[in-house]
Amino acid sequence: MPAMNIDITQTTFVYSALPNKNMSSYPFIYVGTNTIRQKSTGLLQLDLSSIPSTHVDGAFLELAVTCKTNSAVSPIYVHRVTEPFVTSSVTYNTAPAYAEAASSVKIFPSDLYSKVKIDVTELVNSFLGGAYPNYGLALTNPDDLTAVYFAADNSLYSPFLPKLTVNYAASPEAESAVCFSYNQLANVLSQIITYYPDDTVTVFTKGFAASSVTGTPYQLYSSPDGTYGGIFILLDSGVQQAVPLNSIAAVYTGDGTVYNPSMSYLTPQHFPEGCGTNIV
Structure with a gap:
């Protein structure tokens, strides 16, 4: 060890x-x-x-x-x-x-x-x-x-x-740059839920035919064995819309949104060189 x-x-x-x-x-x-x-x-x-x-x-x-x-x-x-x-x-x-x-x-x-x-x-x-x-x-x-x-x-x-x-x-090395990027995304999304609970948020997803999901930020779901949230849940007219973190390309918090200076970010660690650091 x-x-x-x-x-x-x-x-x-x-x-x-x-x-x-x-x-x-x-x-x-x-x-x-x-x-x-x-x-x-x-x-x-x-x-x-x-x-x-x-x-x-x-x-x-x-x-x-x-x-x-x-x-x-x-x-x-x-x-x-x-x-x-x-x-x-x-x-x-x-x-x-x-x-x-x-x-x-x-x-x-x-x-x-x-x-x-x-x-x-x-x-x-x-x-x-x-x-x-x-x-x-x-x-x-x-x-x-x-x-x-x-x-x-x-x-x-x-x-x-x-x-x-x-x-x-x-x-x-199992704690890769890719894992950290999802951890950072989960950290940001959890604060969006806290600081912008009533704002209409648009989540753009990845894929050849890009699409989006719109609603108010509701929950960041984590599996029982997870260390941070893996699914971002929005409410659209009372209906839950679930977006996996690994499918998110961008998040737009809406027109007129003012950045909250209380937002905090995880400090990047030292990652082994390789695929993870090449693509993140």
Whole structure:
């Protein structure tokens, strides 16, 4: 099973004591609470573009513990960030929102000067598969008692630099450029359903005798074994019209449609050279 080590080169933290100050120049990621820095949250951005797959079997966040307050165990939670941020400018007052915790680890005093691993497989797959945009991760400690310092991306001791380790199936070439193009199409169609539910959409299909299907966007159907939708369903006067993704040539959202800036797109991965990259 191939493995990759990905350097995490965008880290910072924000804290309530200095709500307007950016902390990305500090060589640590401070997470937790103390009397000086009060409440602090770590932030990391992940570059997953080098992963040659849209699914991994395992993904682990590796962070080095360089300092810890209090002898009590520190619970560290990992969250999916839900909006964009820039590590070099974000502050406590401009910090992005994040979802409920997806994974966690307990930090003991004995973990000092060593690396801990946090399972983030579910989060990474949600980014790779397009379930959520990759806005990065947030680290929190809700105990209101302890704080943990993790080595940041600018730490002077290279063995302590933060990393993401991933394992994926032995045949990543199966995740071809063609598969990614359908994943991207499904991603766009799902957002058309969300942002333009009442607009009349025209779907043009492929073939020697090109045709089209018109209706309001209704559903993106996925098979039980599928990882993204395979059939785009429109409503035409209450009647469902089903169009397989592999037959779609173009989608027209109608006259007067204004582009919604909330639309997001999957990041292209590295694909093996060959037929897939020749035709996509």
